[in-house]
Structure formats: C-alpha cells, structure tokens
Amino acid sequence: MKFRINASVSVGPDDRVTSTYRVDLFKNWNxxxxxxxxxxxxxxxxxxxxxxxxxxxxxxxxxxMLGTSSLHDF
Structure with a gap:
C-alpha cells in the first residue's frame, strides 16, 4: 500500500498555529x-x-483501490 500525506501549517496574527492535512491511499490488488x-x-x-x-x-x-480522506484540521 502506498500513501501520501498532504499538509499545510500556518501561523495566525495572534501566533496561533493551525494545520490541515489530507491522506491519499493507493493499493493495487493483483x-x-x-x-x-x-x-x-x-x-x-x-x-x-x-x-x-x-x-x-x-x-x-x-x-x-484509490482513496482520499476529507480535509482535517489539527
């Protein structure tokens, strides 16, 4: 199985750190x-x-098999 995590991190004007991420999956069943x-x-x-x-x-x-999660906040 292969997977990839796409994420971004940002710092707001109040120095609050937020992050969002999404996971993509791939599996070849053969x-x-x-x-x-x-x-x-x-x-x-x-x-x-x-x-x-x-x-x-x-x-x-x-x-x-291909899949992508929804966008998650952390």
Missing part, C-alpha cells in the same frame, strides 16, 4: 504467480497463483 500471501489471523501462506487462474478464466478481477 494476483502474481509464485507470490504468496498470509491468511489473516493464521499467518498460513497461500499461493496467489490459484487466484490468477481464476482471473485468467474470468472468475476473478484485479483492481486498483
């Missing part, structure tokens, strides 16, 4: 032959090649 992933809670490895076979036959889909 199935690579020969790559393994851990099953949640067990940690047992699973070969992602099995899912690649499903993708190649039209039963699964690779996709990108």
């Amino acid at each position: 199935f690579d032959r020969g790559k393994k992933a851990a099953i949640p809670y067990t940690g047992a490895p699973i070969d992602l090649g099995q899912f690649l076979d499903l993708h190649e036959h039209g039963y699964a889909q690779e996709y990108d």
Whole structure:
C-alpha cells in the first residue's frame, strides 16, 4: 500500500498555529504467480497463483483501490 500525506501549517496574527492535512491511499490488488500471501489471523501462506487462474478464466478481477480522506484540521 502506498500513501501520501498532504499538509499545510500556518501561523495566525495572534501566533496561533493551525494545520490541515489530507491522506491519499493507493493499493493495487493483483494476483502474481509464485507470490504468496498470509491468511489473516493464521499467518498460513497461500499461493496467489490459484487466484490468477481464476482471473485468467474470468472468475476473478484485479483492481486498483484509490482513496482520499476529507480535509482535517489539527
């Protein structure tokens, strides 16, 4: 997963410091032959090649996940 934080800091006339920030996320969900992933809670490895076979036959889909948070004040 990749993420980026965009922030700005400003000082007001009364010397009060304010900050705003936003978080952007990116994750590419794909199935690579020969790559393994851990099953949640067990940690047992699973070969992602099995899912690649499903993708190649039209039963699964690779996709990108993108997201951006709203603007937050701090």
